[in-house]
Amino acid sequence: MTDPMPTTVPVLEARGVIKHYGHVLALDEADFSANPGEVVALIGDNGAGKSTLVKSLVGAIRPDGGLILVDGKPVSLTSPLDARRHGIEAVYQDLALAPDLDPASNLYLGREITLIPFIRILNRRAMRERAMTAFAELGINLPNIGAAVGTLSGGQRQSVAVARAVAFASRIIFMDEPTAALGVIQRGRVLDVIRRVRDRGVSVVLVSHNMPEVLAVADRVEVLRLGRRVASFTASQTSVEELVGAMTGALEIANGSGGPR
Amino acid sequence: MTSGDSEVQRDETPAAPGGDSGGDSKVEAEETPAAPGGDSKVQADETPAAPSGNGVAQHPGVPPASRGADAGAAVLRAGRRLITFSETWTLVALIILIVYFSFRAPGKFDSLNDFSLMGSANAWYLVMVVGETFVILTAGIDLAVGAVLVMAGVVADLYCLHHGGASASWAVIGVGSVLGLATGAGCGAVQGLGVTKLKVPPLIVTLGGFIAFTGAAYLITGGSDFRNAPNRLVNTIGLGNVPGTPLPWLIAISFAAVIVFGLILAFTRFGRYTYAIGSNPEAARRAGIAVDRHLIKVYALSGLMAGLAGILSLANFGTTTLAGHSFDNLTVITGVVLGGASLFGGRGTMLGSVIGLAIPAVLLTGLTIIGLNTYWQDVAIGAVLVAAVSLDQFRHRLRERA
Numbered sequence: 001m002t003d004p005m006p007t008t009v010p011v012l013e014a015r016g017v018i019k020h021y022g023h024v025l026a027l028d029e030a031d032f033s034a035n036p037g038e039v040v041a042l043i044g045d046n047g048a049g050k051s052t053l054v055k056s057l058v059g060a061i062r063p064d065g066g067l068i069l070v071d072g073k074p075v076s077l078t079s080p081l082d083a084r085r086h087g088i089e090a091v092y093q094d095l096a097l098a099p100d101l102d103p104a105s106n107l108y109l110g111r112e113i114t115l116i117p118f119i120r121i122l123n124r125r126a127m128r129e130r131a132m133t134a135f136a137e138l139g140i141n142l143p144n145i146g147a148a149v150g151t152l153s154g155g156q157r158q159s160v161a162v163a164r165a166v167a168f169a170s171r172i173i174f175m176d177e178p179t180a181a182l183g184v185i186q187r188g189r190v191l192d193v194i195r196r197v198r199d200r201g202v203s204v205v206l207v208s209h210n211m212p213e214v215l216a217v218a219d220r221v222e223v224l225r226l227g228r229r230v231a232s233f234t235a236s237q238t239s240v241e242e243l244v245g246a247m248t249g250a251l252e253i254a255n256g257s258g259g260p261r
Numbered sequence: 262m263t264s265g266d267s268e269v270q271r272d273e274t275p276a277a278p279g280g281d282s283g284g285d286s287k288v289e290a291e292e293t294p295a296a297p298g299g300d301s302k303v304q305a306d307e308t309p310a311a312p313s314g315n316g317v318a319q320h321p322g323v324p325p326a327s328r329g330a331d332a333g334a335a336v337l338r339a340g341r342r343l344i345t346f347s348e349t350w351t352l353v354a355l356i357i358l359i360v361y362f363s364f365r366a367p368g369k370f371d372s373l374n375d376f377s378l379m380g381s382a383n384a385w386y387l388v389m390v391v392g393e394t395f396v397i398l399t400a401g402i403d404l405a406v407g408a409v410l411v412m413a414g415v416v417a418d419l420y421c422l423h424h425g426g427a428s429a430s431w432a433v434i435g436v437g438s439v440l441g442l443a444t445g446a447g448c449g450a451v452q453g454l455g456v457t458k459l460k461v462p463p464l465i466v467t468l469g470g471f472i473a474f475t476g477a478a479y480l481i482t483g484g485s486d487f488r489n490a491p492n493r494l495v496n497t498i499g500l501g502n503v504p505g506t507p508l509p510w511l512i513a514i515s516f517a518a519v520i521v522f523g524l525i526l527a528f529t530r531f532g533r534y535t536y537a538i539g540s541n542p543e544a545a546r547r548a549g550i551a552v553d554r555h556l557i558k559v560y561a562l563s564g565l566m567a568g569l570a571g572i573l574s575l576a577n578f579g580t581t582t583l584a585g586h587s588f589d590n591l592t593v594i595t596g597v598v599l600g601g602a603s604l605f606g607g608r609g610t611m612l613g614s615v616i617g618l619a620i621p622a623v624l625l626t627g628l629t630i631i632g633l634n635t636y637w638q639d640v641a642i643g644a645v646l647v648a649a650v651s652l653d654q655f656r657h658r659l660r661e662r663a
Contacts, residue, residue: 060547081549096547098540100607101533109537110548112530120530 009072011036011203012057012088012172017066019052026052027063028227034172039194039204041214041235044224045247050207053224054174057205058090059083070171087170093177095161099150103142103160104131106149107167134167135159138193155186162193172203179213191217211240223247351600351616355623362627369630377509381577383622384511385410385570385586387615389593391522392449392563394614397597398526399539399559400606401456401463405470406567407589409448411478413571414581417441418487421494429491437491441575442568448474449564453557471590478583490579499576511573518569522562523611535559539606595621595646603653620645 010033019027027049034040044050055061057068059077067074070086077083080090097106108127114120128145135142140159142152149157158178165173175194179187194204194217208214214221215235223231223246231246244250369375380387389406396403420437421429429437448470455466490499498510526532534555537545546552574582600617602609625638 079549080547084549092547094543096541096544098537098544098607100536100540105533105537109544110550112533114530119525121528122530122533 008035010034010069011071013067013069013072014053014057015067015069017053017056017063017068019049019056019061019063026227027056027066029066030224030227031229032057032222034203034205035220037198037201037203038219039198039206039217041206041208041218041221042224043208043211043214043221043243043247048224048247049227050224051176052227054090054176054205054207057083058088058174060090084168088172088174089165089169090174091161091165091176091178093180095157097149097157097161100148102146103135103149103152103163104128104145106160107131107134107164109164111168130167131163134163138163138166138196139189140193154181155183155189158182158186158190159193162190166193166197166202169197169202172205173197174205174207176207177209178206179208179210187213211243214243215240225249351613351620355616355620358620358623358627362623362630366627366630373507375626375630377507377512379622379626380512380515381509383618384509384515384577385573386589386592386596386618386622387515388518388566388570388573389563389589390596390614390618391518391611392566393593393597394600394602394609394611395522395526395535395559396463396563397539397594397602397604398535398606398609399556400542400604401556401560402467402594402604403449403452403560403563404464404467404590404594405448405452405474406563406570406593407586408471408474408478409445409564409567410571410574410586410589411581411583412448412474413441413445413568414575415478415481415487415583416444417572418490418575418581419481421491422487422489425491427489427492429493431493434491434494438572441572442565445568445571446561446565449567450557450561452564453560456560457553457556475587478581482581482583484583486580486583488580490575490581494576495579497576498573499579511577514569514573518566519611519615522566523615526611531555531558536607539608541607592621593618595642598646598653599649601649603657604650605653605657 012032012034014030014032016029016031017027018025018029030049030053032042032053042050042053052061056063057077059080059082062078068077069075070088075082075086077086077088083090098109101109104124104127108131112120113123113126113130115123132145138159140156140163142156142159149160152160158181162175162178165175178194179190182190191213194206197204198219206214206218215238218235221233221235221238221243222229223233223243225247230249233242233246389410393403393406417437417440420440421433424430424433424437452463452466452470455461455469456463459466498514500509502509503513526535534545534550537548537550538552538555542552574586578585596618597609597614598604598617599620600609600613600615602614602617621638621642624641625635628635628638
C-alpha cells in the first residue's frame with residue numbers, strides 16, 4: 001500500500017533491545033521497525049526471541065537495554081497501559097477474554113464507559129452500541145451480542161479480541177499467531193481484517209509461523225534469529241524458501257532485499 | 262438482575278458479504294447438536310422472550326434461508342443460555358416449596374407473620390450472603406464470615422460496656438457500631454492481603470482467619486459472652502419494627518444491604534470488575550484492572566458485611582453469642598452455591614444467592630409447621646448442595662470443551 005520511503009519515520013521502532021532471562025540471552029541487541037500503515041510480519045524459529053520482542057514492545061516486560069521509539073521519540077513502556085496510551089494494542093495468542101462476559105463487556109474491559117463519576121454506573125447501552133459498530137466495521141458477524149463470550153465459537157472469540165484491539169489502537173496492533181487456532185474460512189477473514197486495519201492507517205505486526213500467509217498479507221517481513229534481526233524483506237520480492245533460509249541461518253547473507261536502515 | 266440481558270438479539274451485520282454469512286450460519290448449525298438434551302423443556306419458557314428479540318433485530322435484509330436456520334439455532338442457543346441461569350431453577354424450586362407448604366398447612370405457612378419471623382431469624386445470614394457472593398464471584402471463598410461476625414459484635418459491645426452498658430446512649434451505640442463495622446472490614450482486608458500479596462489460596466487464608474478471629478474473640482471476652490448489650494439497640498434494631506410499619510428493623514436493614522450491593526454488583530464498574538476477575542484474572546490484569554487491589558476491596562466488603570451481621574446479631578440476642586455462629590459460613594456458602602454462583606468464579610447473581618439462602622430457611626420452617634422431623638432439612642440440603650455443585654462442574658467441563 002504505502003511505499004516505505006527511506007525517510008519515513010517508523011511508527012514504532014526497537015533499537016538494540018537486550019533481554020536476559022537468567023543466563024539466557026533472549027534478545028541480543030534486537031532491532032525492529034514498523035512504518036505507518038504497513039503490515040509487518042515478524043518471523044523466526046522457536047526460541048528466536050519473537051515473543052520476548054513483542055512483549056517488550058507492548059509493555060508486558062521491561063527490556064534490560066536498548067531503545068524503544070514511538071514516532072521517532074524514545075519512550076519507556078513500563079506496563080501494557082503505558083503502551084496503550086501510545087496507541088499500541090495487542091491481540092494475545094490466548095485472546096485474554098473473560099468468558100463469562102458478553103462481547104461488548106470484553107471490548108470495553110478496563111475502559112468501561114460510565115455515567116456517574118464516583119459510583120461509576122456502567123453505560124451498557126453506549127458500550128453495546130459502539131461495540132456493535134466496531135464489529136460491523138470489521139465485517140464481524142456475532143449472532144447474539146448478549147451471549148457470554150465463552151459460548152461463542154473459536155473464530156468468533158478471535159473476532160472479539162481483534163475488534164477490541166482495533167477499536168482502541170491508534171498507531172499499531174500486535175497480533176500473536178492470530179490464525180493458529182482457526183479454520184480455513186475464519187483464517188481468511190482474519191487476514192481480511194488485517195488488511196482493513198492497515199487501510200485505516202494503523203500498522204499491524206503479525207507474528208506467524210505460516211509462511212504463505214505471511215507472504216499473502218504482509219508488506220514487509222522481518223526475520224529474527226538467536227535474538228537478533230537477521231533480515232528484512234519486502235514481501236512482494238521474496239519467497240518462502242528465502243524466508244526459511246533466513247530463519248534457519250542457512251542463508252547467511254546479512255541482509256536480504258530490505259537494505260540497511 | 263443480569264438476566265435483563267437475556268433478550269435474544271440476532272444481528273446479521275449488513276456489512277458482511279453474502280458468502281460470509283452463509284459460512285457463519287453453517288458453523289452455528291454444527292454447534293447445535295452439542296447443546297444438552299435438557300433443552301427441550303426450557304424452550305417453552307424462553308419463547309416469550311424470542312419475539313421481542315426479533316423486534317429488536319436491527320438488520321432486516323437477510324436472506325430468508327439463512328434466517329430460518331439461524332432462528333432454530335437461536336432458540337437452541339437461548340435454551341442453553343437459560344440453563345446457565347441457575348437462579349431460574351432455584352427460584353422454581355423455592356416457589357414449589359412455598360406452594361407445597363402453603364397447600365399442606367393452609368393459613369399457617371403463608372401468613373405474613375411466618376415470613377416476618379423467618380426473615381428476622383435469617384437477617385445476619387442475608388447480610389453475610391451479600392459479601393460472600395462478591396467473594397465467590399471472584400473464584401474465592403470466605404470461611405471466616407461467622408468468626409468476623411462474632412469479632413465485630415464483641416468489639417462493638419466492648420465499647421458500649423465501657424460507656425454505659427445496658428443504658429448506653431445512641432451516640433455510644435453509634436460509635437460502637439462503627440467500631441464493629443471497621444473491625445469487620447479490617448479483618449476482611451487482612452484476609453484480602455493474604456490472598457493477593459502472600460498468594461495463599463482463599464480457602465486456607467479464610468480458614469486461618471476463621472480460627473484466628475474466633476480465638477481473638479474468646480481472648481477479648483475471656484471465654485464467656487459479654488451480656489448487657491445496650492437496651493436501646495436491642496429494643497429497636499434487635500426486636501422492634503420500623504416505626505409505623507409491621508416491618509422488623511432486622512429485615513429492613515438486611516434487605517437494604519442486599520438491594521444496595523445487588524445494584525452495585527449488577528450495574529457498576531466495581532461489579533463488572535468482580536465478574537471479570539473471577540472469569541479470567543489474567544485477562545483482567547492485561548486489561549489494566551488493578552486485580553489485587555480489587556480483590557482486597559472484595560474481601561474487605563465481605564468483612565464489612567459480616568461486621569454489620571455482628572451488630573444485628575448483638576441487637577437481636579443482646580449478647581455476643583461466641584459459640585452461636587460456628588456454622589454460619591457453611592449456611593452462607595450453601596446459599597450462594599444453591600443460588601447458582603459458580604465456585605469457578607464469574608457466574609452468579611445477588612438475586613440467586615438470596616433465593617439460595619431462602620430455600621433451607623423455607624424448608625426448615627415448612628417442615629416444622631407440617632410436623633415432620635426437621636433433621637430431614639439437613640439431609641435434603643446436603644444432597645441438593647452436592648447436586649448443585651456437580652451441575653456446575655458439568656457446565657464448566659462443557660464449556661472447556663467448546
